[in-house]
Amino acid sequence: MANTNLIPYLTFENTKSALEYYKRVFGATDVTRESPTEKQAEEMSLNPDVNLDNLTLQASFRVLNQPIYAADSFLGKPVVSSLISLMLEVDAHDSDAESALESLYKQVSDSEEVKVIVTFEKKSSGNKYGQVVDKYGITWIFSAVK
Structure with missing residues (x-):
């Protein structure tokens, strides 16, 4: 649609x-x-x-x-769930977008206010990928794909 x-x-x-x-x-x-x-x-x-x-x-x-x-949450205390993930995906051919994504990952991971699950780096697929969990239990996926 x-x-x-x-x-x-x-x-x-x-x-x-x-x-x-x-x-x-x-x-x-x-x-x-x-x-x-x-x-x-x-x-x-x-x-x-x-x-x-x-x-x-x-x-x-x-x-x-x-x-x-x-x-x-006006209906009671929200339940923290590791089932919620947000993915920020950029085209790896767009160097500005990839640089912005990498800078954000560095800022977030250096803050020591998240738990790094996967370090943002090039994987065997050729794509760059990283993952953190924030203090609210939300997983953030950083992905630069070709």
Whole structure:
């Protein structure tokens, strides 16, 4: 289907804090965050004394110019799952894209705020590949394919 996008939508216990993490560790850009209004909080049956500024109804950010959306889990504590993976894939023939991907991997892995699963390097296939898990249990796959 043309004109269809698949955009990750992540749920956190504290999206406000997660956004700071992704800015610091992944260099997230174009960060937006919207708190619920009093009316929305009432409609969601939130405790009337809750600090709405600490809650996130919807947020978005970009990593390597790829959009990611997020929000707080209003239905209870989110369950961390190793089943969630996000892959950043670039064309290895595009040296600027490959360089940006490699720089991001280095920034992320050097931060010591992720667990490196696979070091980003050329594999037997000729493609470059690396994998980390962030502090929220999300696997990030870095892939430069020919």
